[in-house]
Structure formats: structure tokens, C-alpha cells
Amino acid sequence: MTATLPPTDADGRIAELREEIDACDAELIRLVQRRxxxxxxxxxxxxxxxxxxxxxxxxxxxxxxxxDALGPDGAALGMMLLRQGRGRL
Ligand SMILES: C=C(O[C@@H]1C=C(C(=O)O)C=C[C@H]1O)C(=O)O
Structure with a gap:
């Protein structure tokens, strides 16, 4: 059984988790630029x-x-990173 939170508690937790996602995205962007x-x-x-x-x-x-790490979407992500590095062929 999953616990249900009152809407106001859920809103607060969602805001916290979104901050975590924003931090992940910022780190990903920094890593992609470094790569x-x-x-x-x-x-x-x-x-x-x-x-x-x-x-x-x-x-x-x-x-x-x-x-291997992320499945077919991971392969697509890897290809996007490679394409980004190639620029104009
Ligand atoms: C960076 C390299 O050069 C190119 C870019 C790659 C990449 O972005 O990972 C991989 C292979 C090469 O086509 C490399 O050879 O490691």
C-alpha cells in the first residue's frame, strides 16, 4: 500500500524534488559541455x-x-553526444 500525502505536503515535496532535477540537469549540461x-x-x-x-x-x-547502461534510449543518447562532437562532416 502506498501512503497518500495531503495535497499541500505533496506540493512541497514536488518542489524539493524539482530542485533536485534542476541540479541534475545543471550537472548534465556541464558534463556535456566538458565532453x-x-x-x-x-x-x-x-x-x-x-x-x-x-x-x-x-x-x-x-x-x-x-x-548497456540505459538500453535503446541510452544508445540514442550516446549517438546524440557523438553527433554533437562531430559538428559539420
Ligand atoms: C573523441 C574521440 O574522437 C571522436 C569522438 C568520439 C566521442 O565523442 O566520443 C569518439 C570517437 C571519435 O569519432 C576519440 O577518438 O576518442
Whole structure:
């Protein structure tokens, strides 16, 4: 059986939990920005040393990691992060 809270208590708890979600989102945004900067630096180093801009083998590993942890939506999230780092191909 689940306990029911009076609406005013529920409102207060929802407000608290939304603050937690806002903090998670802020952290995620910071991490995505950091990931993008690191990814660009690797791409620059690889190009400057005569390599290819992308590494498809590495991209498969990244997508597999997201898929294993989060399922199909995780794989989609991994692909969005990779796409963000690629910029114009
Ligand atoms: C960052 C790299 O370069 C590219 C970007 C990747 C990424 O954003 O994770 C992965 C593979 C590469 O296509 C890398 O090789 O690790």
C-alpha cells in the first residue's frame, strides 16, 4: 500500500524534488559541455598528427556503453553526444 500525502505536503515535496532535477540537469549540461571540449581536443590532436577525424571503432564502444547502461534510449543518447562532437562532416 502506498501512503497518500495531503495535497499541500505533496506540493512541497514536488518542489524539493524539482530542485533536485534542476541540479541534475545543471550537472548534465556541464558534463556535456566538458565532453564536447575533450572530444574536440582529441579530434584536433588526431588531425594534426595525420590521423582521421573520427574513430568509428571507438564510437561503437561509446554507443555500446550507453546501450548497456540505459538500453535503446541510452544508445540514442550516446549517438546524440557523438553527433554533437562531430559538428559539420
Ligand atoms: C573523441 C574521440 O574522437 C571522436 C569522438 C568520439 C566521442 O565523442 O566520443 C569518439 C570517437 C571519435 O569519432 C576519440 O577518438 O576518442
Amino acid at each position: 564536447l571540449a575533450v572530444s574536440h581536443e582529441i579530434g584536433r590532436l588526431r588531425r594534426e598528427s595525420g590521423g582521421t577525424r573520427l574513430s568509428l571503432a571507438r564510437e561503437q564502444q561509446v554507443i555500446a556503453r550507453f546501450q
